[in-house]
Amino acid sequence: MVKGRPSRRGATARLCGAVGAHSRLKPQRPRLKQGSRLSSCDTGKAIVTSASRLLKVLAAVAALSLAAPVRAATDIALWHAMSGELGRQLDKLAADFNASQSDYRIVPAYKGNYTETVTAAIFAFRSRSQPAIVQVNEVATATMTAAKGAVYPVFRLMRDQGEPFSLGDYLPAVSGYYTDAGGNLLSFPFNSSTPILYYNKSMFRDAGLDPEAPPKTWPELGAAAKRLRDRGAPCGFTTSWPSWIHVENFSAFHNLPVATRANGFAGLDAELTINNPPLVHHIAALAEWQKTKLFDYSGRGQAAEPRFQNGECGIFIGSSATRADIKANSKFEIGYGMMPYWPDVKGAPQNSIIGGATLWVLRDRPREEYKGVARFFAYLSQPGVQAAWHQNTGYLPVTRAAFELTRAQGFYERNPGSAISFEQITLNPPTENSKGTRLGSFVLIRGAIEDELEQAFAGHKSAQAALDSAVERGNKLLRQFERASPER
Structure with a gap:
């Protein structure tokens, strides 16, 4: 550099600063002939303008993110014993619930047959890695009932979470199998057969x-x-x-x-x-x-x-x-x-009486999961959901509303014999001898x-x-x- 001669960079900076200082004059940008270049000042102004616009966009995005934060759905594990077509129907049921709202996501996981599924849940509970929901067959009801510290009874869950649920909606021959001495529902009726x-x-x-x-x-x-x-x-x-x-x-x-x-x-x-x-x-x-x-x-x-x-x-x-x-x-x-x-x-x-299984809720999961479990059970209680599950799987319609809806849809007329199980299990009100067995x-x-x-x-x-x-x-x-x- 020749001593006493100002640098190009410094001159450009001062010139651009002068233009910036008199920006109210709104100087006209010179027209350029084809093949000509912007001056270094114009180039600098373009860079400054682009940066300014970028900062404004980023600020707007930040403001939007602060105004409406996006919360990820809470995952809720459901361990089950359904393979093949029944497993696919359960996956569909979970997917339909997940699509119906954005706060919770039911995540089904097949764990083997009923005995293997219950055993897996027991070992997981001991290591504090248990699911929120586990499918348990009817013969293990006494075992689950005795595990009071590990189980969150369904009647209490629905009450605590403020979700609508009426035991009277369910068939007595089904719900009676899973109630305590006070008539309170312990687990959620899910797949029942006879x-x-x-x-x-x-x-x-x-x-x-x-x-x-x-x-x-x-x-x-x-x-x-x-x-x-x-x-x-x-x-x-x-x-x-x-x-x-x-x-x-x-x-x-x-x-x-x-x-x-x-x-x-x-x-x-x-x-x-x-x-x-x-x-x-x-x-x-x-x-x-x-x-x-x-x-x-x-x-x-x-x-x-x-x-x-x-x-x-x-x-x-x-x-x-x-x-x-x-x-x-x-x-x-x-x-x-x-x-x-x-x-x-x-x-x-x-x-x-029934066979099959219910959904049990396990303790010691994060509090936010239990609201989602209650929402899921309320969803499953809807007549349309119950009717579709009954028709797609062959399991009993465990609510009278699901039976009536299925009949109104003509399903029993199109599928002879499909109503026999409901008619048999509701033939008479259950007695002490015919409500089930808990041993x-x-x-x-x-x-x-x-x-x-x-x-x-x-x-x-x-x-x-x-x-x-x-x-x-x-x-x-x-x-x-x-x-x-x-x-x-």
Whole structure:
């Protein structure tokens, strides 16, 4: 740089400063010929102007963000045991709720079967990583009820969060299974089913039976099974879920107790009563029919279902929740009916009881999650939501409003047999014997009962001896649960 000669940068700065100082004069920008350049001053002014505009935009954005802060939705974990199509329907249910509002997001997570799901929740609670909601099947109700410090009862949740909820909207045969001694709802009714009778109309026609007349009593079923066998059917009748159908539901449908202390609802000191004469007579009849394949035992769980679908057995008793699956996988016309009953038992038929599961709310989650759980349960209580869940899954409509809406939509007319489960479970108001069973270690007790039923069906024990043994084994499990319970 030559001494005494001002730099270009300094001169430009002073000039631009002078222009800035006299900006009120609004000097005209010189027109430029094609190919000419802006002066360094004009370039500087352009930069200053652009920066000024950018600052204004940023300030406006900041003001907007301060005026209307965006809050992320609160995630709420729901651990469940639904796989396949049922799992997809649950995902859709959660997605529909999430789309209905922007404050909360239900996040379903499949954790295996019911036992695996409950076990996962228990271990997670111990490590303080439990979900807000967990799906628990009905046989674990006593276990969940005893875990008072871990459970946030639904009646209290809805009241605390100020969300609308009426227990009277739900079917007594459903809600009664999950209430405490004071009639307060402990868990949210979700997926409920009950046993119904399925029969092969084509096989009925071939055997000279009326395809529009399902057997209503056990003697009628035995006679129909004999006609089917006489026409060459490999098996007349089979069943799934032996204890649930032929002990628990049989007892409810005949208004008989499964256990003392109001089937366990009134206390942990209950004892089994399933070795009573009507139940012994029923198991003895099945064992006798087993000898000639009028009845053919197919195993535990749902092992019998394929034998009906492939036309091997003409009559089948199974869960109402499998109706859609049976219809989709059977190549014959299906008839439907209620569970049979023994006409010489006073008070029969009464009403059947439910299987399935409810949604339990666990303690020690952040406070904001519980408002979202209550909102979700209020959403699930809506008739339209309940009706869609019932129609898409085959589970019971657990509110009368959902049943009436489904009927008004013509669903039952289009899908014969789909209303049988509702009609059966509401056949009569539930009694102390027919509202359900609440026993500790019920999963293990069911296993003991089915062990003994298999002994009777195989001819290794009489029905009386088998049920006496089931009572003895079950009562030992009940005493163990009672001693370990914090309520003791």
